[in-house]
Amino acid sequence: MRSSNPVFSRRGFSRDNGHAGFSAAPQAGAATTGANPFAQGTAANPYATNPYAQQGTQPGAPAPARTDAMTIDDVVTRTAMTLGLVVVAAAIAWWVMPVDQANLGSAYGVAIGAAIIGFVLSLVNSFKRRPSPPLILTYAAFEGVFLGIVSNIVSVYVAPGAAMQAVLGTMAVFAGVLIAYRTGLIRVTRRFYGFVMAAAIGFMLLMMVNLLFAVFGGGDGLGVVFGIVAIVIGACILALNFKQVEDGIAYGAPREEAWLAAFGLTVTLVWIYIEMLRLVAILSGDD
DSSP: OOOSSGGGGSTTTEETTEEGGGSOOOOTTOOOOTTOTTSOOOSSOTTOOOTTOOTTOOTTSOOOOOSSBOOHHHHHHHHHHHHHHHHHHHHHHHHHSOOSTTTHHHHHHHHHHHHHHHHHHHHHHHHOSSOOHHHHHHHHHHHHHHHHHHHHHHHHHTOTTHHHHHHHHHHHHHHHHHHHHHTTSSOOOHHHHHHHHHHHHHHHHHHHHHHHHHHTTOOHHHHHHHHHHHHHHHHHHHHHHHHHHHHHHHTTOBTTHHHHHHHHHHHHHHHHHHHHHHHHHHHHHTO
């Protein structure tokens, strides 16, 4: 079972025989066995191999400490770089790309083009065997252009101040999930992971139904429900992102994997922001 967030299909943070976050971190100096997908392989479970163990480690023996292991500082720094580029690109697009009636069509065209390029780059980054910082930063730049133009259009024609409300809402969701995760109110288990997957499938079905209602001129109330559900799912995936980071550090992921964690957090936060912006626009249109 794989996550709806493409980042979770990557080596090291998600495996076909289990998710890294569904078992406890190894004790220092102790060999790990059993269902832990990062444990050293055993006869009963030959696929349970720590993907971060350095070559030469004997099965059943504790992996030697890495000198290039990922740390929380690495994740914070790279996430700040990636999100910072999104913000900078969005600000530039906001001020440079006019969205008046005469240029609205061109603005939409640039936004759609940036969105398509960003989507393609997100797929490339998700399926690359090793994280590519230039590609991740390029994705952030194009995603920022898309967000900047769309946010400007919504703020001008639909709901003044919508962008700031969406930013504050996204920050609130991030802070709330982080606090809930760190205090143990949210525990990422197999059941939680399965719930998120089921919710993601339901989200896609709900989106299709909402589109059908929109075609026939209805679905405003459903659009609000759709937005709330999307934000809740985004918050759940954010908790998976936090577990991804925690497990990567606990199991000695190489420092380059911090870019993967930064990419995952950026994808999730962009999703939450877009849904926040859309929800604000819908609610403002009902006034």
